[in-house]
Amino acid sequence: NAGVTQTPKFRVLKTGQSMTLLCAQDMNHEYMYWYRQDPGMGLRLIHYSVGEGTTAKGEVPDGYNVSRLKKQNFLLGLESAAPSQTSVYFCASSPDTRWEGSGRRSEQFFGPGTRLTVL
Amino acid sequence: AQTVTQSQPEMSVQEAETVTLSCTYDTSENNYYLFWYKQPPSRQMILVIRQEAYKQQNATENRFSVNFQKAAKSFSLKISDSQLGDTAMYFCAFLPREAAGNKLTFGGGTRVLVKP
Numbered sequence A: 001n002a003g004v005t006q007t008p009k010f011r012v013l014k015t016g017q018s019m020t021l022l023c024a025q026d027m028n029h030e031y032m033y034w035y036r037q038d039p040g041m042g043l044r045l046i047h048y049s050v051g052e053g054t055t056a057k058g059e060v061p062d063g064y065n066v067s068r069l070k071k072q073n074f075l076l077g078l079e080s081a082a083p084s085q086t087s088v089y090f091c092a093s094s095p096d097t098r099w100e101g102s103g104r105r106s107e108q109f110f111g112p113g114t115r116l117t118v119l
Numbered sequence B: 001a002q003t004v005t006q007s008q009p010e011m012s013v014q015e016a017e018t019v020t021l022s023c024t025y026d027t028s029e030n031n032y033y034l035f036w037y038k039q040p041p042s043r044q045m046i047l048v049i050r051q052e053a054y055k056q057q058n059a060t061e062n063r064f065s066v067n068f069q070k071a072a073k074s075f076s077l078k079i080s081d082s083q084l085g086d087t088a089m090y091f092c093a094f095l096p097r098e099a100a101g102n103k104l105t106f107g108g109g110t111r112v113l114v115k116p
Helices: none
Strands: A004-007 A010-013 A019-025 A031-037 A043-049 A065-067 A073-078 A087-094 A114-118 B003-005 B010-014 B019-021 B024-026 B032-039 B046-052 B064-069 B074-079 B088-096 B110-115
Touching: A004 A087, A019 A031, A019 A087, A019 A114, A031 A073, A043 A065, A043 A073, A073 A087, B003 B088, B010 B019, B019 B110, B024 B074, B032 B064, B032 B074, B046 B064, B046 B074, B074 B088
Parallel strands: A010 A114, B010 B110
Antiparallel strands: A004 A019, A019 A073, A031 A043, A031 A087, A065 A073, A087 A114, B003 B024, B019 B074, B032 B046, B032 B088, B064 B074, B088 B110
């Protein structure tokens, strides 16, 4: 199993350009997430999805859009990139929340990250 | 809303010694999970250890152990017999048991440098 993969690994954009980051998971997980990581601020949730065809806003959703047309894929779009969106982006996935007396189902599995620079 | 605070931006430790990272959190939830994630220079996020709030016994995973103080809302990580490969950013994270979507809240991270 490849786990969680992200495409691309690096990208440089000019202000105003658009792009899409692709996340794919092969673990049949229901939930998927997009985070951004900035120095000293940990990971902040941008958007998430609790199943195919669903999306929801996280902590910092402005300037981003997402889509989950297939269960295994979660796309993050920037319609008009801004320098403030320079960051490292992480995708993650996890099983659903049917607790069975164990925390194992709560674990999130992360992709390797995408470093995005907006000039 | 939950908040997670890691008050130590950076820590250094000699190889084979012990280092303890602090984490405090603020929540009104009674049932939840706490995690420590490791992020080495490769950027990959790796789960180190988890703690279930309803369990009084502190979790351990090999050289990693936690000191979970529910009343004080404290969740520290102890790394024993530190190895060079432990050099990384460490993030504390919180998950309410009934959270819709399994959404984690992360602390700001602590950078650990293990010196030879």
